[in-house]
Amino acid sequence: MPTHVLIADDDPSILLSLEFLMKKQGYQVLIARDGSEAFDLIQQHRPTVLLLDIMMPGMNGYELCKYVRKTPGFEQTKVIFLSAKSKESDVKLGYEAGADLYLPKPFSTRELVAKVRDLIPAELPANNT
Numbered sequence: 001m002p003t004h005v006l007i008a009d010d011d012p013s014i015l016l017s018l019e020f021l022m023k024k025q026g027y028q029v030l031i032a033r034d035g036s037e038a039f040d041l042i043q044q045h046r047p048t049v050l051l052l053d054i055m056m057p058g059m060n061g062y063e064l065c066k067y068v069r070k071t072p073g074f075e076q077t078k079v080i081f082l083s084a085k086s087k088e089s090d091v092k093l094g095y096e097a098g099a100d101l102y103l104p105k106p107f108s109t110r111e112l113v114a115k116v117r118d119l120i121p122a123e124l125p126a127n128n129t
Contacts, residue, residue, distance in 0.1 A: 003120055004047035006030040008038035008064070009082070010056045014105075018051060018082075021109055025116070035059025042068065047077065049116055054083040054094070062097045069098035078119040082107060 005027045007018045015031055022029045030045055032038035036058030042050070050068065054061035061081055068074045079101075081094045086104035094102040101115055 002028040003049070004028045004030060004045055005049045005051060005116065006032060006038060006041055006045070006047040007051045008032040008035065008056060008061070009051075009053040010034055011053070014053070014082075017109075018112075021113065022051075022116070025113055027116075035061070035064055038064055039067065042074075046073065048120060049078045049080065051080050051082055051112075051116075054081060054085050054090070062093060065094070065097040065099055076121070078116075080112075080115065080119070082112070 005022045007015055007022065007029060009015050010033055015033065019029050019031055030041045030047055032041050035056040038052070039059055042064070050064070052061035052064055061083065065079045068077050068079060079099045081099050081102045082105060083090065083102070084105045091102045100119055103112060
């Protein structure tokens with residue numbers, strides 16, 4: 001079974017670059033342009049990793065993370081916040097919502113790839129080839 005990574009951000013340039021980056025690593029990528037679309041994709045596909053912006057229309061990243069953390073069946077889902085909100089209080093809110101990792105924008109793509117790889121259980125390879 002391939003590893004699915006959901007990228008949720010309302011900035012098209014970030015979506016494009018992260019989609020390219022994650023596909024290059026062999027992950028199956030799901031794209032959401034707002035929180036509501038991300039919510040639907042999470043329910044339909046149950047991705048392994050969520051890369052969430054915080055400030056999105058429809059439903060913000062904090063709300064999505066809280067939903068995932070309280071919903072049975074998502075216990076193994078990893079959540080990484082990628083946000084321009086970099087104040088200590090924002091980061092604290094992210095971890096309180098249940099994030100596994102909080103990376104302020106701009107972030108190192110090399111670091112992001114390494115962190116995603118580290119968070120995925122060893123029995124789940126990036127691709128199913």
